[in-house]
Amino acid sequence: MAQAKRRIVVVGAGPGGLTAAMILAHRGFAVTVVERKSRVGGRNARLDLGPYKFDTGPTFLMMKQILDQCFAEAGADSGQLLEFTRLDPMYRLQFAKFALHATQDIERLKSEVACHFPGREAGVGRFMNYEKRRFEHMLPCLQKHYSTLGSLFSRNLLAVLPYLSLGRKVFDVLKGYFGEDELAISFSFQSKYLGMSPWECPGYFAMLAYIEYAFGVYHVTGGLSEISEKMAEQAVRNGAEIRLDTEVEQILLQGRRAVGVRLLGGEEIKCDDIVLNADFGDAMSRLIPPGVLRKYRPEKLAKKRFSCSTFMLYLGIDKELDLPHHTIYFADDYRRNVEDIFSHRGLSRDTSFYVRNATATDRSLAPAGHSAVYILVPVGNLRSPVDWAGETAGFRDLVVRRWCEKAGLGDLEPHIREEKILTPEDWRDDYRVYCGATFNLAHTTRQMVYLRPRNRFEELRRCYLVGGGTHPGSGLPTIYESGRIAANLLSRFHGVPFTSGNLNC
Ligand SMILES: Cc1cc2nc3c(=O)[nH]c(=O)nc-3n(C[C@H](O)[C@H](O)[C@H](O)COP(=O)(O)OP(=O)(O)OC[C@H]3O[C@@H](n4cnc5c(N)ncnc54)[C@H](O)[C@@H]3O)c2cc1C
Structure with missing residues (x-):
């Protein structure tokens, strides 16, 4: 003391x-x-x-x-x-033509992969083995402070150098294991947790998906x-x-x-x-x-790279929904959608989004027979030229419509009892997030x-x-x-x- x-x-x-x-x-x-x-x-x-x-x-x-x-x-x-x-499956990945259930049961995961991409299941073992080694080398480096220049010359940092996949991006690393674009996307979309594109995020963050499969995803x-x-x-x-x-x-x-x-x-x-x-x-x-x-x-900060932002919908629905706890719906053209966000081109009409139906696991979040649904749409931060005042209502309708179509829910509009929207401007003004970049400084x-x-x-x-x-x-x-x-x-x-x-x- x-x-x-x-x-x-x-x-x-x-x-x-x-x-x-x-x-x-x-x-x-x-x-x-x-x-x-x-x-x-x-x-x-x-x-x-x-x-x-x-x-x-x-x-x-x-x-x-x-x-x-x-x-x-x-x-x-x-x-x-x-x-x-602990959630198992951790989440459902919904592509236009198929869905993948991410499970920590590695044999089951291999069967899922084999079912949609026969022969590619061997990539799962390669991915788990190498990313485990990468993670074990990276973790001590992330857990220490870097207050002095001397801290850079540690044994841990030297040992991690071969594991940095320098010059490669997360998508390339995953494509190396799996060969198929959609499988690489299934294990690289986690770059979005850092608010980054898998085509830009440094290759060593391929370990993010490993962290999920090794240690699990939890609800509280x-x-x-x-x-x-x-x-x-x-x-x-x-x-x-x-x-x-x-x-x-x-x-x-x-x-x-x-x-x-x-x-x-x-x-x-x-x-x-x-x-x-x-x-x-x-x-x-x-x-x-x-x-x-x-x-x-300020002038130097303005030159730093920042994460993307998010458009949020919180919906109180007077119906129980037969949906998993976490679902990620991918745009039909995922790469184009990601480029729209990160090249600051504006709002994608063909957008990816994530839906959390936590009432599937936790009945404390809504009255009996109701659902509390959270929808997160990755969008550009406030460096993107989007007129949020003009776009919000239309974008909200588009997202709800696409979700209902993709999840086969029919028309849910009459069942929405409560609703709140957050745009990148709300993140900036109400939550005081610089540039509305919800995941902070980019992890370049x-x-x-x-x-x-x-x-x-x-x-x-x-x-x-x-x-x-x-x-x-x-x-x-x-x-x-x-x-x-x-x-x-x-x-x-x-x-x-x-x-x-x-x-x-
Ligand atoms: C939509 C979204 C989804 C996310 N999902 C995940 C996820 O699933 N898993 C995950 O691990 N991470 C996730 N994150 C990232 C991260 O975990 C959260 O953003 C986290 O809350 C950030 O914590 P923080 O301590 O950096 O800051 P904050 O949570 O932003 O807290 C900062 C606090 O400082 C206060 N403050 C600011 N200015 C002042 C002031 N002048 N005076 C007094 N108080 C002030 C603010 O009001 C705030 O309470 C997500 C983030 C977002 C935005």
């Missing part, structure tokens, strides 16, 4: 900030979390529409073991706080937002204070050292260190006094590891960064890691002992 209570302000109660807060509070720091919204969770918050409950963003929990470890480091057992369901009863709720409760049990409806207007500096925050309304909170969880791009544009930033000043090799915003922020002293726009990256497990790494860096700085081993440089 800390001898003198060091005071930490965490800006934002998203998954990254909450992870750091609950761990730091457990280690004896005096933690205050300030959150501008009236609920914790950020993009992972719960969304209520009448009697229907939705997750705003994350619906796939992968690498649950990282979450378990983070709770353990905050003195809690995640299994006591949350009810997890009540929705994945429950994770944030329970993290906040654990932080408070550990002594943290959480102030909702409290917006930070500016980080207070003495020279280049962060010394506190000024809230909207003028109140100042002084602290020893800041943990910044607000969306990275937005925080750089809004929260740091002008003229301070060098590497991430030039924006990874040492070249991604570091957990001990290189531009300001006593300021630590967590969340999807920072190292190691933008999915929940990596965001939890960012919170844990920041907590460990802070603990080490203040001489507070801790046991987790991810600080080896």
